[in-house]
Amino acid sequence: MKRRTLLVTTLAVTAALNAPAALAQGKPIRIIVPYAPGGPIDVTARQLAERVKDSLGVVIIENRPGGGGNIGADAVAKAAPDGLTIGIAAVATHAINPWLFSKMPYNAATDFAPITQMLRVPNVLVMNADTAARLKINTLADLIAYAKANPAKLNYGSGGKGSAGHLAGEMFKRDAGIFAVHIPYNGGNPAQLALLSGQVDFNFDNLATAAPNIKSGKLKALAVTTAKRSPALPEVPPVADTLKGFEIDTWWGLVAPAGTPKDVIARYNQAFVAALNSPETRTRYAALMAEPAPDTPEAFGAFMKRELAKYERVVKASGAKVD
Template identity: 65%
Template sequence: MARRRDLLTLAAAALAAPAFAQPGKPIRLIVPYPPGGPLDIVARALAERVKDSLGTVIVDNRPGAGGNLGADLAAKAAPDGTTLVMGAVATHAINPWLYAKMPYDPLRDFTPITGVAQVPNVLVMNPEAADRYGVKSVADLVAFAKRNPGKLNYGSGGNGSAGHLAGEMFKAQAGVFMVHIPYAGGNPAQLALLSGQVDLNFDNLASASANVKAGKLRALAVTTAKRSAAVPELPTIAESGGALANFDIHTWFGLFGPAKLPAEVTQRLNKAFVEALATPELKARLATLMAETMAGTPEQFGAFVKAELAKYDGVVKRSGAKVD
């Protein structure tokens, strides 16, 4: 009789257990962008590190609609811990204001699990333009722009891109006018800056760093509230003070599950991924991308996402960018 009770107890526990705890049931980690990018690289490294605690994690690249397609797949998945998404500043803070129609609500339709990483953008100038205009610092740039409204231009990877919105935030806070020139992606925008077609860009630190080191671009400041560990000698835009004292914009990404994910499932996932992000292997991988970990509790990540969504409301509206 006792043995029968034990077997019934075990069977009940198995039924009550989260689906991802079932043997042979892999976790699908959706990356809403093509293979090879920072989110994909980090997702695959994380999948490898958590296999002992969570079992098999399969990275599933589902690009499309600026990341909305992959994020929507996760939003509509069963809340059992077997489908997650590597969301980002675009999918959860920018796109909701940029796209006329969104297939999901960035707050209501997801369960935050943990932030993963943040990557600073960097304000870079064409060196010849910087010398011609006498710009050696952010303060110099603001002073020149105020004396010469519309003379400076900046490139970006397209309307609504991170570089475009960083430029719009800079213009609004500094009280200056610079002409925005959108390109079809980050690489064409950087080539335009290198060739002198534009004066400055708000570029991704990792993609700009090689040209900065080679002297082909001049870095003035990082866009984050704090200096980057990758380039600690480079000041922040906020350090220039005045109206820019609270300037803070960066690329970030983190893990979400569908809404109504059970608390115990959320906590187990959080524990596994936070521990993985603390390993030397993951820290080294992030360092190669000039990224810094932003691991934390689900509550911390949820509050962060909510604040970012509110911040980009005004930024996107001021930019005038829209995707129908």
């Protein structure tokens, strides 16, 4: 009995030593989402928190919207590196905003410890179906050819200066060697309504948002912006088939404050990657047109570094500033 008791005690101590600080202390883990409740980032974070409760214990979601995501990201950066607080890093907070805002409350490159990428959501180049038919545009090559033959006759809408749609449009114009007038709207929904009503010729929209109107025939999808075809829209080729190297999409992942112990990061990576790879999670995310993209902390860190460098060029070329 003494030997058995000693064995059980040893196993318990070993488990406690291998667990993150949050688990060892019996305290809940907090995931800070830098956006309002109800959006795709918030929804997927809550779904993931539910999936890891057996391995990590209680995980609560705290929404800290504002400042284009900067307020919530800064809260993660300033949190104690004890494993109790992690947060969402998104393309806006960790790749676009550092070049869009003249003053940033955090350093996207040094204030965070990557855990894993969560998801990538393709963007899609869409035209009003009637406009595409009238201009005889059936492919991306047709659109580029029309723009070159009719300088300054095309325009495109976006959810605002510095938005993903705006930057994708500027990157497309640069790589295709064409010009189209940018018309910013106050958010993605007004931009989509403008496209549906024929006020603008094309948009780069989030696939999850555009999909219902693509399926109904109101919008014509010319290309997705991921490097490869999207499983959610397999019949639509990527822009990269026409413009080599073109790749721009929406992504988000999990990070901790810089200085969080490596064993804590490793334990969290193990738990979240397992949850992201589960069939149930993949099925639920597929409904949002989102593709799980779990990876190692090192791979996610290298990816964010590349994205930060890429968007420096794109944002500076666009001239976009929000303050």
